[in-house]
Amino acid sequence: MQDKVTLLREKWAEALESGKYEQCRGMYRSGEKRCALGILTDVAKKYGFLTQKQYDEIDTAGLENEIVGNYSGVYRVGAHNDRGMSFPEIAAKLRNGDYDK
DSSP states (O other): OOOHHHHHHHHHHHHHHSSOOOBOSSSSEETTEEOHHHHHHHHHHHTTSSOHHHHHHOOHHHIIIIISSSOTHHHHHHHHHHTTOOHHHHHHHHHHTGGGO
């Protein structure tokens, strides 16, 4: 059985690759748009890692503490998103373990 972080990262990568989301920068959500971390919060809520209240109040520290434990890669994902990296590029880095280094 996959551990929580591995399962969540896989679902996150799938969502990033899905084409369902329009990308925004500098914030988790802007209307229907999401940044890569905003997609993470959507996925985390969908799979029961976050309650609705946590989802509504989440910030970067909350992402680390509530969803992924001490996974420092989450900060690099946000930086890559805000610097213009596409969702498929971010998903590829997640799958390749680039954020684990």
